[in-house]
Amino acid sequence: MKTATxxxxxKTRTRGFTLLELMLVLVIASLMLTLAMPRFAAAxxxxxxxxxxxxxxxxxxxxxxxxIASNQEIAVRYDAAGHRVYLVSLPRDxxxxxxxxxxxxxxxxxxxxxxxxxxxxREIRFYPDGSADVATxxxxxxxxxxxxxxxxxxxxxxIEGITGGADEEAG
Numbered sequence: 001m002k003t004a005t006x007x008x009x010x011k012t013r014t015r016g017f018t019l020l021e022l023m024l025v026l027v028i029a030s031l032m033l034t035l036a037m038p039r040f041a042a043a044x045x046x047x048x049x050x051x052x053x054x055x056x057x058x059x060x061x062x063x064x065x066x067x068i069a070s071n072q073e074i075a076v077r078y079d080a081a082g083h084r085v086y087l088v089s090l091p092r093d094x095x096x097x098x099x100x101x102x103x104x105x106x107x108x109x110x111x112x113x114x115x116x117x118x119x120x121x122r123e124i125r126f127y128p129d130g131s132a133d134v135a136t137x138x139x140x141x142x143x144x145x146x147x148x149x150x151x152x153x154x155x156x157x158x159i160e161g162i163t164g165g166a167d168e169e170a171g
Contacts, residue, residue: 053139053146064155067126075123078104103138
């Protein structure tokens with residue numbers, strides 16, 4: 001339903017929509033988008049894995065910057081039972097989706113642990129000078145695999161897509 005309106009400073013009538021009509025269209029569009037979003041996610045394989053990998057890399061980069069800014073060592077730990085990665089000394093964590101498997105570095109010297117078992121309590125440390133423990137974290141799911149590599153000297157965090165993704169690097 002269009003209503004007649006008067007334009008300011010004009011003697012001609014224009015036709016427009018009421019605020020109620022515009023709000024109704026916005027509500028209907030948002031409902032349709034809400035219902036369609038899960039179908040879009042299912043149609044794009046590997047999106048959940050890629051997103052989680054990027055979020056984990058961002059958490060690691062944040063840890064490095066906090067270690068430098070606070071001039072204190074910051075440890076990042078993986079809780080396998082809770083399926084989450086968290087900072088030991090700061091209230092920041094990242095919960096992982098059930099469909100994603102995380103291969104957290106072991107402390108026995110292997111680059112990352114690919115077998116099951118209890119991986120809780122193993123930490124990656126970032127130091128005040130910007131350096132870090134050398135580590136490679138494997139992130140896999142949906143037939144894809146990414147690795148997150150942490151350089152010990154610079155503490156830089158790099159995502160490498162072994163299957164299903166392009167390389168990404170940031171310091």
